[in-house]
Each structure stands twice: as structure tokens, then as C-alpha cells.
Amino acid sequence: xxxxxxxxxxxxxxxxxxxxxxxxxxxxxxxxxxxxxxxxxxxxxxxxxxxxxxxxxxxxxxxxxxxxxxxxxxxxxxxxxxxxxxxxxxxxxxxxxxxxxxxxxxxxxxxxxxxxxxxxxxxxxxxxxxxxxxxxxxxxxxxxxxxxxxxxxxxxxxxxxxxxxxxxxxxxxxxxxxxxxxxxxxxxxxxxxxxxxxxxxxxxxxxxxxxxxxxxxxxxxxxxxxxxxxxxxxxxxxxxxxxxxxxxxxxxxxxxxxxxxxxxxxxxxxxxxxxxxxxxxxxxxxxxxxxxxxxxxxxxxxxxxxxxxxxxxxxxxxxxxxxxxxxxxxxxxxxxxxxxxxxxxxxxxxxxxxxxxxxxxxxxxxxxxxxxxxxxxxxxxxxxxxxxxxxxxxxxx
Numbered sequence: 001x002x003x004x005x006x007x008x009x010x011x012x013x014x015x016x017x018x019x020x021x022x023x024x025x026x027x028x029x030x031x032x033x034x035x036x037x038x039x040x041x042x043x044x045x046x047x048x049x050x051x052x053x054x055x056x057x058x059x060x061x062x063x064x065x066x067x068x069x070x071x072x073x074x075x076x077x078x079x080x081x082x083x084x085x086x087x088x089x090x091x092x093x094x095x096x097x098x099x100x101x102x103x104x105x106x107x108x109x110x111x112x113x114x115x116x117x118x119x120x121x122x123x124x125x126x127x128x129x130x131x132x133x134x135x136x137x138x139x140x141x142x143x144x145x146x147x148x149x150x151x152x153x154x155x156x157x158x159x160x161x162x163x164x165x166x167x168x169x170x171x172x173x174x175x176x177x178x179x180x181x182x183x184x185x186x187x188x189x190x191x192x193x194x195x196x197x198x199x200x201x202x203x204x205x206x207x208x209x210x211x212x213x214x215x216x217x218x219x220x221x222x223x224x225x226x227x228x229x230x231x232x233x234x235x236x237x238x239x240x241x242x243x244x245x246x247x248x249x250x251x252x253x254x255x256x257x258x259x260x261x262x263x264x265x266x267x268x269x270x271x272x273x274x275x276x277x278x279x280x281x282x283x284x285x286x287x288x289x290x291x292x293x294x295x296x297x298x299x300x301x302x303x304x305x306x307x308x309x310x311x312x313x314x315x316x317x318x319x320x321x322x323x324x325x326x327x328x329x330x331x332x333x334x335x336x337x338x339x340x341x342x343x344x345x346x347x348x349x350x351x352x353x354x355x356x357x358x359x360x361x362x363x364x365x366x367x368x369x370x371x372x373x374x375x376x377x378x379x380x381x382x383x384x385x386x387x388x389x390x391x392x393x394x395x396x397x
Contacts, residue, residue, distance in 0.1 A: 001122070004319070006115045007355045007380045014112075014375050017041075018107035020091040025078030025103070026135030031055040034076050034106070038131050041110050045117045047129070053142045057131040060152070061117055067125030068155035068393050070386055071148070071343070072287075073336060074109035075135035084366040090337070098367040101162035101352065106131060108160065115383045125390045126152055132335075135230075138296050139307060140338040149342065156307060157345040158385060159336040160378055162352040163328075164239040168371040171381065172234055172328025172349030179347070180258035182333030183272065183297030187212065187279060190289040193249040202247040206240060208286035209251040213238075215278045223274060228318045231259040231271045232331055258331045260300055301337035307346035310392055314384035322331035323351070323377060332363075346385070350378050 026034050035055045042049045042059040048060045056076070083090050083097040091097045113129045130148060132139045148154075166172055190207045194202025216233045224231050233255070235284035240251030259271040267273065276292065283290045315325055328349045339345050353359050360368045 001119050003115070003380060003383055005027070006118060006378060007111070007383065007390065009389075010111050010114050011376045011379070014107045014111035014268070014379060015372060017110055018104050018372070018375060021103035021247055022087075022098045023089045023092055025064045025091050025093055025098045027080060027096055028137055028139065029055055031076045031133050035131075035133070038076070038106060038110065042113060042129065045113055046290040047093060047113070047117065052148060053133060053139065053146050055133040056139065056143055058148060059113065059129045060129045061113070061120055061129070063123030063125050064121045065124040069126040069128060069152045070389055071128045071130055071154045071157040071339065072386065073130040073132055073157065073339065074105035074361065075132045075139070075372035075393060076106060077134050077136055077139070078101060079136065079364060081364070081366050085369050087369060088168055088368075095258065097149075097366065097368075099365060100363045101140070101370060102135065104162045104352070104370060104375060105160065108375055108382065111375070111379040112382040112386070115379065116386060119387075123387075123390050125393065127386060135335055138298070140335040140337060141298070142215060144338055146341070151364045152345055156304075156334070156389065157336070157339040157343050158307075158348075158382065159339070159345070159352055160348045161334065161369050162374050162378065163349040164353040164361065164363065164368070164370060166328065166349055166351035166353055168351050168354045168359075168374055169323050171315065171323045171325040172351070173308060173315075173325045173346075174327040174329055175303050177262060177300045177302050178259045178329050178335045179301035180260055181337065182256055182258045183296060183302035184249060184256055185254065186295060187253045188291040188295050189248070189253070190249055190250045190291070191286075194247045196245045196247055199247060204247050204383050205251040205288055207247065208283055208288040209238065209240070209253055211286065212279055212282045212297060215282050216275060219271060219278070220272045226273070229259070230331065231257065231261070233275060235256050247278050258333060260329075262300055262302060298333060298335040298337045299341050301334050301347055302340050303345035303346050306317045307344055307389070311346050311348060311371050311381075311385045314388040315381065317352040317388070318380065323381070348381060348385075350374050350381070
């Protein structure tokens with residue numbers, strides 16, 4: 001099978017799909033138009049299609065012979081950002097934009113499905129094409145709870161992400177932890193209100209909160225080796241008080257913690273447990289109470305060494321002018337990690353940066369654009385990696 005020719009045959013369609021998704025972005029769990037367009041395309045490929053979670057889509061392709069099941073995932077949701085990119089296919093939905101590349105991910109996976117469907121009679125195994133809603137806020141876990149890893153049971157997972165910090169023509173592919181575990185937190189520090197003229201009669205939550213902010217920084221600078229177990233603890237909002245001469249009853253702080261640790265969260269050395277220890281003891285020293293919660297988050301994304309080797313073999317099979325690949329690790333989070341926590345997985349970064357084409361802005365920026373040449377590369381890499389995976393299994397050739 002000439003993979004490159006089959007990819008070339010569908011690339012104009014992939015480009016049109018990407019631009020249509022970009023023009024019509026939808027926020028998490030509101031991807032109704034997107035869901036319907038994705039489902040209709042997959043149905044035209046004669047795949048078994050179902051809705052899940054509730055705006056997600058799963059399509060199953062059965063090969064000619066029995067074998068393992070590979071899950072291939074694209075995320076669907078956009079971000080609450082007013083687009084300023086100036087591209088002719090800019091968002092028509094005010095205040096909503098595909099500023100992270102999910103539009104490209106969907107288009108590439110649909111193209112991948114079309115190419116793989118064309119050769120399924122040669123394959124020993126099954127592919128689940130998974131289109132995940134609400135990736136920015138725990139969509140993968142929702143799909144897992146609704147059984148996306150079952151019927152048939154998934155044996156391995158593959159994901160890909162366009163990445164503008166990486167130049168087009170380069171691929172990031174690393175074994176082990178590659179994206180940080182992440183938790184959003186909300187910390188309410190409760191004191192006792194009073195008059196600023198008599199602070200001894202009050203318990204000042206602002207002072208306690210200030211010490212928490214400072215104390216937590218000790219974790220990443222004094223407790224953890226930044227080369228072996230990097231972590232970030234970032235406070236993003238602080239709210240409290242109503243007037244200059246009133247000590248408030250409470251202060252509310254929110255932020256994120258990010259970590260490459262693969263320890264169990266029950267381990268007292270896990271970054272989360274270290275964070276909780278400092279919060280507890282600092283508040284106790286101030287005689288303040290506190291309430292700590294985690295609205296959302298996910299574990300670190302860990303690439304399986306065997307599947308990384310499989311993907312590298314697939315890349316090596318490309319033409320001599322194919323992409324360069326090297327290590328890439330980032331403190332950004334990705335809830336594909338929920339799949340990698342449960343199944344052997346590989347997550348590939350596709351360089352999409354190109355300053356000459358204006359593709360130099362970071363993800364989640366209102367002027368975010370990608371070098372669209374990455375679409376063809378993404379389809380070919382995913383097709384070749386899937387074929388390599390099945391060929392490497394017992395009885396796959």
C-alpha cells in the first residue's frame with residue numbers, strides 16, 4: 001500500500017474540514033454541530049458510529065481478521081476567546097475560537113479514518129476513532145466512565161497534537177512523562193473579621209493567605225528536584241475584602257498545580273500532598289480555618305516506550321524528506337492522560353509553527369494560527385503508526 005498516495009488523495013478534503021470546524025467552533029459539551037458533522041462523515045465511511053458523553057462520537061472499524069483494538073483520539077471543543085487571527089475562515093461564533101488546534105485534530109483523524117478504512121481488509125484488529133468533547137475540562141474521563149475503553153476492549157491508544165512552539169517538519173516523540181499532571185484548585189482561607197484599628201481582635205485571612213502563597217513556592221524550589229520531578233504551583237486569582245478599614249472574614253484563592261510525578265496521589269511525597277501539608281500547617285499557625293477543593297484536573301501523560309518505538313519505526317518508513325523527530329516535554333496538561341493512565345499509549349507532537357506564515361503565536365492566544373501543511377503530515381503519521389502497530393502484533397503480518 002502506498003500510504004503517501006492515499007493521504008494525498010484526501011488532503012484537500014481534510015483541509016476543507018479543518019477550515020469548516022474552525023469557522024464554526026463550539027465550547028465543551030456544546031459541540032452539537034461539530035458532533036453531527038463528524039458522525040455523518042464517519043457514517044459515509046460505513047463505520048459503526050455512536051454518540052457518547054453526550055456530544056462525543058465513537059466510530060469502530062473492524063479489520064479483516066481478529067486482533068488488538070487501537071483507540072485513536074481527536075478532541076473537539078473550542079475556547080472562550082474572541083478570535084483576532086484575521087484568517088478568511090475566522091470564527092463566526094462571537095467569543096468562541098479554536099485556539100488550541102482541536103479543529104486540525106478532528107480533520108486529521110477523519111482523514112486518517114478514510115485512509116485506514118480503505119485498507120481494512122488487510123488489517124488484523126480494530127480501530128476506535130474517538131472524538132472527545134470538552135477536553136479542556138475532563139471530557140476523556142467522562143467517556144471512560146461511559147465505556148469507551150470497552151466493547152471491544154481497547155489495547156492501546158494513540159493521540160496527536162499540533163504544536164506551534166515546534167517548527168513545522170519536526171515531531172516531538174518521547175518515552176515516559178511528556179505532559180504534566182494538572183489540578184485546578186480553590187482555597188478558601190477563613191479568619192475572623194474585625195477592624196483594621198484593632199487587628200489583635202481578628203484573625204486576618206489575608207495575612208494567612210499571603211503566607212500560603214509564599215510557603216507553597218518552597219515545594220518547587222526546596223523539596224523537589226526540578227530535573228527529575230518538576231512541578232509548578234501557580235496562584236491566578238485572590239479575592240477578599242470589601243473596604244480598606246475592614247479585616248475580611250475570608251479570602252478565596254484559585255490556581256493550578258502542574259507536576260510530572262507518576263507517584264500515587266496517596267503517597268505523601270506526591271506534589272498534591274506536599275501542597276496540602278503546607279496549606280494545613282500555615283493556616284494552623286495563623287489560627288485560620290480553610291477549605292480546599294479541586295474542581296478538575298488529570299494525571300501526567302505518560303508515553304509507553306514500546307509504542308514510542310512503534311511510532312518511530314513508522315516515521316522511519318516515510319520518505320527521506322520526512323519529519324525530524326526528537327524529545328519534547330511540556331508542563332502543559334492534556335486529558336489524553338486519562339487514557340494513558342489505563343492503557344499503553346503514545347502521544348505525538350506535530351510541529352505547526354512557521355513564522356513566515358504567521359504561525360508563531362502560542363496556544364490559547366486570540367491570534368493563534370497553524371501552518372496548515374501539518375494536516376497532511378499528521379494524517380500520514382497517524383496512518384503509518386496505526387499500520388505499524390497492527391503489523392507488529394502477533395499474527396499481524
